Amino acid sequence: MMILEHEAKALLRSVGVAVPRGTLIKPGTRAPRVRDYPVALKAQVRSGGRGKQGGVIRVDNAKALKAAAKKLFATSFGDEKPEVLLADPWLPFDRELYLSVTIDAAAEGYVVLYSPKGGIDIEDGPKPARYPIGAPWKFRTHELRAVLETVEKDFQLRERVISLAQRLVETAAARDCHTIEINPLVRLKDGELMALDAKIVYDDWAHYRNADILAQRDGERRRADKLLRASLEMGHMYVKLDGDIGLISGGAGLTMGAMDTIHQLGGKPACFLDASPGPTSTRGYKPAFALLDGDPDVKVILVSVFGGGTHMNRVANAMKANMATRKSKKPVVFKLDGTYVEQVPGIFDTFGAKNHVSLEAAVKEAIKLAKRA
């Protein structure tokens, strides 16, 4: 999960990385404690491309700050409105760099990426230099130096970048981060490096050994509405889309495969909902049904599960129990397959449900029902 810029900067500060001494501004703050102007007022949102969407405003005095804050709080970035703003001192610098540490399959672990020209256009520029590390303890300053030798000619700057990169690798490993990206990393007039912006993506699954990650996950759930929260607490993964066929599936790949099939056959998926991480019991599927039943955009629900360790007799029984207590009248289409699927028709017969044999048939049925609704 991605954390906010000011949270990422706090983490970097805690490991000795220089970041601006910014001020947090919450909605309704009458007199923000900003002493020196100008400042960069920055919307704290998780979506990318904030800079290009006007999410950073240079502000020269208290009055302008008020106006800019009002404007940013009212702006949506992607599907997100900022809950807080960060006012960072506007610092003069003479170079803008890009430095990140992330994980990479080919590197078998961590990789350092560096570009001597950072900033908001980084994606359009030449590819950053790449230092594959693998396990974090295999980081070697001399190897990174060799990678950067032709990339960064200023050797004093290069040495600072190398030390910083090592700190970031150690931090990514110690704090279970998928990515720590500093863009721009700037060189101040005195030669020191400072992280003017920072993006950190935590490893969700390290929540048991990092209380910060647990708190972020709890925050994510707190921000969700009641119906979604119940589903998230079951471990489900959910992304809302703009269609009308509510999809309850298992496994990310098949869920996307079903979404694509719906699209291909002329329908529109209402969501990505992977219910496989939850328990395959009545309890496990209940919040998924409640979520889609409660969503007025959803006209029909398609349950598409292909289980190996997930046994289909259990899933079929869970469906039966859920259908019995469900109040919504939205139609449900089933396509269950996998281990013990031979027991499904017998169970489905007891409550009048039909199990489609092919995904295409199930999707066609769902599209038909959605159009009719």
Added chain:
Amino acid sequence: MMILEHEAKALLRSVGVAVPRGTLIKPGTRAPRVRDYPVALKAQVRSGGRGKQGGVIRVDNAKALKAAAKKLFATSFGDEKPEVLLADPWLPFDRELYLSVTIDAAAEGYVVLYSPKGGIDIEDGPKPARYPIGAPWKFRTHELRAVLETVEKDFQLRERVISLAQRLVETAAARDCHTIEINPLVRLKDGELMALDAKIVYDDWAHYRNADILAQRDGERRRADKLLRASLEMGHMYVKLDGDIGLISGGAGLTMGAMDTIHQLGGKPACFLDASPGPTSTRGYKPAFALLDGDPDVKVILVSVFGGGTHMNRVANAMKANMATRKSKKPVVFKLDGTYVEQVPGIFDTFGAKNHVSLEAAVKEAIKLAKRA
């Protein structure tokens, strides 16, 4: 440097280790927010042996809490009075264990120590089981399991201890701790492990990559008086002793050697003061003189330096400059030796100082002067 129990517990909590939900009580707090009694009221001090000195009191109600808090705030542990107290819930448990991770020369790095019987008498019991690891990434659960196989018979408990030990090793490495000691580690009625007490010793020199360590160092300096603070800020290492011969030396070994020599020849050292980490300039030695000049217990100052990379001509010139601006009339005895010592007599002649050739002669002179004062 050692941090306080409640700070250590906060660090452990941040990495997912179970600790009691305690309440901090500062001096003058009228109504501490303790809801459930009984609690263990614990003096937060850095010195060891707190339990045996009555630093932990079981308290059954709000009135008793007030009285116990008053008593603890008034008690000295070693040379330390608690600045804050911790009220932890009094938890029922069925076993008290000992678990620590520390560094060890023979292990070439980290070592895990475990004893199936923890508590305040741990030092008098049998030696804990020892699992040498070396570099933190060499920790192996199956190796620790083999070490503990005969030590801890309860295999379910053993597995929990192994997981916790791994967490502690990773934390020690990630947060630059010399030692993380949990004593007692208790097993609650539900089988979960909890750290009822915790001791963490940070690595002072990792301050540049761990803001917590920097803050602790700053706190140490803040707690020091003005004269000592100036010396600490120069990097000097100082421990006050109960004698009258103020010692300014360089290098821990020779400083202790000089202290021992003073003692052996019938004097009493007033301090351990290793000024070698500071700059060998007027600036570097000035706070050391100010500190000892300002200490009424110090009757005479003995400067004993044997330098390799520290050049004696520079030290002699620094002494000259310091003696010229110094207001105190306390006598100073010099014994400088090492690189460029041949230049010392010439420099000393210019301000009438004498450089002793042997430590014994210098110490005898200092003892004589101290007795005369």
Added chain:
Amino acid sequence: MSILLDQSNRVLVMGVTGNYGKFFVTDSGGYGTTVVAGVSPGRGGGDVDGVPVFESAHAACNATSADTAMVFVPPHLVRAAAIEAIEAGCKLVVATADEMPVRDTIEIRAAARANGARLVGPNSPGIISPGKAKMGFMPSFCFMRGPMGVISRSGSLSYEGSKRLTVAGIGQTTVIGIGGDPIKGTTAAEALALFHADPETKAVMYLGEIGGTEEAAVAEYAARKDAKPVAALIVGKTAPPGKKMGHAAALVGSKADSHAAKTKMLAKSGVYVCKGLSDLVPQAHNALAAAS
């Protein structure tokens, strides 16, 4: 032939006394997998469905010459169990668990590399060589022996895809689930190299997703002059950019991660790109036809 797994692998089950471990012993043993030992600290000496249980992987390997490990322990213990098996001498370790911190996978890979071993997974259905052996919970009826190697980033999609092949009469040499995590014990590139070297594998079906860089390796292989024919299905065409689709690696971060970019790149390298699940069997036929 097949890759990595057949009846000759001597399989050790880490966490054999748990529910998954017990089911695996019975289910995969019934399929033909040679399960020789289990490990469960504190419970050594017993047995699970006739398979002896040991205190440690070391003891198990010594006693049974196990050379392959299947890991069924909770996510936070997978690193420990996998590394224990590797250091006890297992040359192939399969971890199906999801919810594993990626740093743990990195550490297992490092241990595997240091010991000349291979990890498959995590967050993967495992691996099956139809008619020979399986390491995982795949529904056996979806698979049959034949000429196609299958690589999949997703578990359920590999079942769906393999069943479609099987129903169409296209059997598989081996189906390997490389998993949905960003760090994989075995990458697509490595799986392709294994299929390339396997004489029985005539063509490869790759089941991929948006996000990550695995697909670049597939395109790179397919572009080789000596490459075996490759067909591929990339799911996630309808996924919005910037959102994680379940799998930690299934996120369109940059433009190269998108469905359009990936399918274009694959097609350009000569891969038979499926237009969707319904197009899987026709493209598989095309790839096999190109092989002869």
Added chain:
Amino acid sequence: MSILLDQSNRVLVMGVTGNYGKFFVTDSGGYGTTVVAGVSPGRGGGDVDGVPVFESAHAACNATSADTAMVFVPPHLVRAAAIEAIEAGCKLVVATADEMPVRDTIEIRAAARANGARLVGPNSPGIISPGKAKMGFMPSFCFMRGPMGVISRSGSLSYEGSKRLTVAGIGQTTVIGIGGDPIKGTTAAEALALFHADPETKAVMYLGEIGGTEEAAVAEYAARKDAKPVAALIVGKTAPPGKKMGHAAALVGSKADSHAAKTKMLAKSGVYVCKGLSDLVPQAHNALAAAS
């Protein structure tokens, strides 16, 4: 003979363009040390007092066959420089820096072990084989060639102790500063093993401190039947328990760390224990007398 260092070591200076590096080239070169190369990233191509400067340890070792490295960089960079030198092929690395995080030393030791190299230090004066070569800033006049091996946990104490020996006519094969940190590149036990194997060393003088476990290793060695005679001075008799005396390792934590416990243990093992600095020369004579 001597241990670890003589004129045949080809010395590379990491951080050669700093003040310490420059002084070392001149000072130790004048003493007899064979300084062949320096490294200073960004400043390669120049020279320091005739010693060529390279961009990397790898380049320096390739060009000059350097096999020994002296590290003079700020404390937070020592780990990087030491590991670079080790991986470039240096078999002996001396780091004198104090203020180094102990985790960094642990990582250097791991790299040294993986590459069959040895670290001396950190927080150490270095090593000198009198009349042959020195790696460090020891005042040369304190030392002379002779039969006694010296091991010291403290820099200035090693100067004071060695000068007393020299003035009394007792020369040294090698004086090694193992350093005051809790993790050492070379421990007392390892230094003793080296002196034990050196035919020219007749007896060993050990200069120790309160705290830590090094002294246990000294006692263990001295108790061996084939041990060379050992004399020892342990400083810190007047240090209060529970306070760190400068060195991170010089802290009486448990009872075994105290001055009384250590001297008792050493005496019991047959070590000639000095009552104080003034007793150093008499005990050195006793040890040497026992050697003949």
